Each structure stands twice: as C-alpha cells, then as structure tokens.
Amino acid sequence: xxxxxxxxxxxxxxxxxxxxxxxxxxxxxxxxxxxxxxxxxxxxxxxxxxxxxxxxxxxxxxxxxxxxxxxxxxxxxxxxxxxxxxxxxxxxxxxxxxxxxxxxxxxxxxxxxxxxxxxxxxxxxxxxxxxxxxxxxxxxxxxxxxxxxxxxxxxxxxxxxxxxxxxxxxxxxxxxxxxxxxxxxxxxxxxxxxxxxxxxxxxxxxxxxxxxxxxxxxxxxxxxxxxxxxxxxxxxxxxxxxxxxxxxxxxxxxxxxxxxxxxxxxxxxxxxxxxxxxxx
Numbered sequence: 001x002x003x004x005x006x007x008x009x010x011x012x013x014x015x016x017x018x019x020x021x022x023x024x025x026x027x028x029x030x031x032x033x034x035x036x037x038x039x040x041x042x043x044x045x046x047x048x049x050x051x052x053x054x055x056x057x058x059x060x061x062x063x064x065x066x067x068x069x070x071x072x073x074x075x076x077x078x079x080x081x082x083x084x085x086x087x088x089x090x091x092x093x094x095x096x097x098x099x100x101x102x103x104x105x106x107x108x109x110x111x112x113x114x115x116x117x118x119x120x121x122x123x124x125x126x127x128x129x130x131x132x133x134x135x136x137x138x139x140x141x142x143x144x145x146x147x148x149x150x151x152x153x154x155x156x157x158x159x160x161x162x163x164x165x166x167x168x169x170x171x172x173x174x175x176x177x178x179x180x181x182x183x184x185x186x187x188x189x190x191x192x193x194x195x196x197x198x199x200x201x202x203x204x205x206x207x208x209x210x211x212x213x214x215x216x217x218x219x220x221x222x223x224x225x226x227x228x229x230x231x232x233x234x235x236x237x238x239x240x241x242x243x244x245x246x247x248x249x250x251x252x253x254x255x256x257x258x259x260x261x262x263x264x265x266x267x268x269x270x271x272x273x274x275x276x277x278x279x280x
Contacts, residue, residue: 001013001074001077001078001081003017004071004074005074006048006071006072006073006074007048007071008043008046008048008072008073009073009074009075013074016074027075027078030075030079031078031079031082034079034167035082035083035163035164035167036163037163038163038164038165038166038167038169038170039166039167039170040076040079040167040170040171042174043073044072044073044075044076044079045076045171045174045175045176046072046073046175046176046177046178046188047070047071047072047175047176047177047178047191047196047198048070048071048177048178048179048180048185049068049069049070049071049177049178049179049180050068050069050071050180051066051067051068051069051179051181052066052067052069053065053066053067054066054067067197068143068179068197069197069198070177070196070197070198070199071198072196072198072199077199077200080171080199080200080201080202081200081201083167083171083201084200084201084204087158087160087201087204087208088104088105088106088204090158091158091208092105094159096157096158096208096211097207097208097211098211098214098226100113100116100214100224100225100226101207101211101226101227102116102225102226102227103203103207103226103227103228104203104204104207104228105207110227113225113226113227113232116225117133117225117232117234120223120234120236121133121234121236121277124236124277125277125278125279126279127236128238128279129236129237129238129239129278130236130237130238130239130242130245130276130277130278131234131235131236131276131277131278132234132235132236132237132242132245132246132249132274132275132276133232133233133234133274133275133276133277134232134233134234134249134252134253134272134273134274135230135231135232135271135272135273135274135275136230136231136232136233136253136256136267136272137229137230137267137268137271137272138229138260138265138266138267138268139265139266139267139268140266141206141228141229141265142194142195142196142197142202142203142206142229143193143194143197144193144194144264144265144266145193145194145195145205145206145209145264145265146193146263146264147172147173147192147193149209149263149264150172150195150205150208150209151165151168151169151172153208153209153212154168154205154208157208157211157212158208171201172195174190175190175191175196176188176189176190176191177189177191177196193264203228206228206229207226207228209263210226210229210263210265213226213231213256213259214226216252216255216256216259217233217252219252219255220248220251220252220255221235221248222234222235222248222249222252223235223236231256233249233252233253233256235248235249239278249274253267253272
C-alpha cells in the first residue's frame, strides 16, 4: 500500500511498514476479528475531507468545481482492501459485474473502454453506417449513494448475506467526516449517504450499485461501455434510418434518467453529449 498517512494514524505509515514483522500479526487479528464479528470499529469510520479542484481552470468560488477527497486511516484502508478483494473475487467468479464495466477491476482500465468503443465505431463506419454516441455523466455520483438501497442491491443481486452483509452495514453506518479548508478543521459531521471518495472499497461498491443499468441499454438494443460513473451508449444504422436511431437514443436516455432516480442519482445534463460518426 502507498505510504500515505492520516491525522487519525497513531504513527506514520512509513514507520508502521518498518515495524511490519511485529505489527502485521496484530493487524491481521484485528482484521479477522472485524470480519468474523461483522463489525467495523467506529474509529475506522472517520474521514478528513480535503476539497480538490477537478480542473485548474474551474471557478474556485463554486462548490461544484471541487471533489471531496476523504483521507482515511491506514488500518481502515487496509481492512477495506481485504474486503474489496474478497468481494471482487466473489463477483468475478460468479460473473456478477457487467462485462462492459472497465473500472476498479483487474485487467480493465480506461484503455480497455476506449479501445472497445473505438473499435465498434470504426467497424461500423467501414460498413458505411452512421454511429450515434451518447456520453452520459452523473452529478456528484459517490456522494448521493443511498445506503439502504446499496445494501439491498448487494443482497439481492450479489448474494451478500449473513455476517458479510452485517459487516457492510456496519461499514456504511455511523460514519463521520471533518472538512479541512485553508488550515481550518471543521467539527465532525455525520454521514448518512455516499461512499467515501479516496476509500478502497467505496468505488467497488459503486460499480455494484449501478451494475443493472445495463438492462436499460439492453432493452433498447444499444451497445454500451462504462467506466466508473461515466457511461457511453451508441447505435449504428444506415443513414436513411437516422431518425429511428435518434428516437432510440432519446428513449434510452429517458429510461436511464428514470433508473437514476430509482438509485437516487442524477444525470448531469450539462456534461451529457451526443456525437455522430460517419465517413465522408
């Protein structure tokens, strides 16, 4: 793991690593006790949030220009890493993740998503088809994840039950965060929704939370690819069928918007784009 430290760490991470022969058995016992009891201690559910500008060119006076990055203790991230690896192994071995979800998975990346979409577009254009590609973006995605809905999805669609489900419920409940801005720390604030940005397990939970959006694309017979919360849906048709393609894309986007509402997510219309591809 990276040698990053947090205000909540009793010793710097670099020092803990030097003492790993002594401390590893202790941390292992703590980790196993957490999983066996289905409880993550409250001390491991605290975060310090550092607002980070998404891009240097954005207006720093607008809150929407910032990402809330959570700084978590080393031990909590270590436990999360074990939990995430077990969950991903379970999901991969039972083919529970969408085939075209290219984030937070081994051998999947932005390059995977780009090559797949690019290949489909080029092949369609070579066949003298027109391709309509919609780029869908969600607003404040990780921050609006509903805990009860997430637990329901993990139980019903990923078969997470018993002590594993109890541990996930404990992981999500009674979390707190402090904000650190310009050298000033806020008082603790209770967190009743979201998965922490900057955590290890949060992003993996998110792709589980949103995996069934693929049923919407399949319903409209659209090809699609996803990377985290970014979604691409596209269709290729003969040029005389372009009105039909436009109608299909519009109907699909409307259904995706309704699906987002059912997950308490929201499409970011200002960043949603439609691009047409074709030969001269």
